[in-house]
Amino acid sequence: MNTNKETKRVTDYDMQQLIGQVLRYGVLISGIIAIIGGIWYLFQQGSGLPDYGTFHGEGEGYTSLTGIIKGLGDGSAKEIIQLGVVILIATPIIRIVFSLVAFGLERDKLYMFITLIVLSIILFSTFGGLSI
């Protein structure tokens, strides 16, 4: 059977549906992980006192990916929540990667280039000489 090539081509409509799904599942998964980690966190430390009046900043385990992974191994509730946060932050970035693929399938070179610029800026921001 010889099907028309035009009907097989990816359209803007397909891309809209795909991006919609990526965003939905990203938010859903990160929300569920945050709830699980949050309940575990309250169970562990709920009776403690919050200390957010002064800023502590870097050095905590949950400020780097290796720290979060290490903390997950130890079953630390804060690191489970932070995994949810990382997935949430990654969701729009994954959306860009999917757009890049979709523009590629549409053979839209101009927008592949534009998407690559945005992706490079974000990756530069992520890895720009900072602790990972």
Added chain:
Amino acid sequence: MTILTFTLILLLGAYLAGLAGSLTGLGGGVVIIPLLTLFFHVDIRYAIGAALVASIATSSGSASAYVKEGITNIRLGMFLEIATTAGAVIGAILAIYTPVNIVAILFGVTLIFSAAMTLRKKHETALTEGSKLSYLLKLNSSYPTKDGVVDYKLRNIGGGFSIMTLAGMLSGLLGIGSGALKVLAMDSAMRVPFRVSTTTSNFMVGVTAAASAVVYLQRGYIDPGIAFPVIIGVLAGAFTGSKLLMKIDVKWLKIIFSFAITAIALNMIYNGFNHKF
């Protein structure tokens, strides 16, 4: 106050912030920062981290619906994200050198501007003739309305792009989506129809916030104990808001909320000048 009560009150506050943010179109992050700093006396840097996370959550959550409906202009969003992400990275770098009380004052000023923007008249008429660049960049598109599909063309792409860079910088510096400035760039400068500019702006907030969130996460601004009630509360609030939006008239709510926001903003500015951060 124990961590448990702190979490529960914050959860409720974040829910209301998400609800108000989605009903008025200002976004959840705008209310989170004053709530945390003025009410809970949390350091403004933790508040910025929480607001960024809240912005990503609400943007991604609601964008998933708008994108599927075909209102969002994905190419326009993608092109302008060059400006907003570059701006956000600059903003996150500037944040290191900006004293926290200056950040608070800037936040207050942006808040007043955003409140004024929600009350302003909107363009709904689509242009039939676009600028050269709008054709070259394939930014002209169409969107579904009650009366069928409407085509629109854009102008002043350079002007819109410049305002977007500023919006990105403010977003990176203050941790908010700065949706009001994004809509100004698209609506007033480029003449994007209002429904398209709000949904496309919302679509871009997630990526813009992510560009600076990756920096703030590593700097320790995003604390898990604050992040989790904020994410869950804001998401639930925004979801309720999107359901309510179909049923109620938000005109008066917008006016009341704008005055409330202005009062909060003046408080932030006052405290900023008195170095209470």
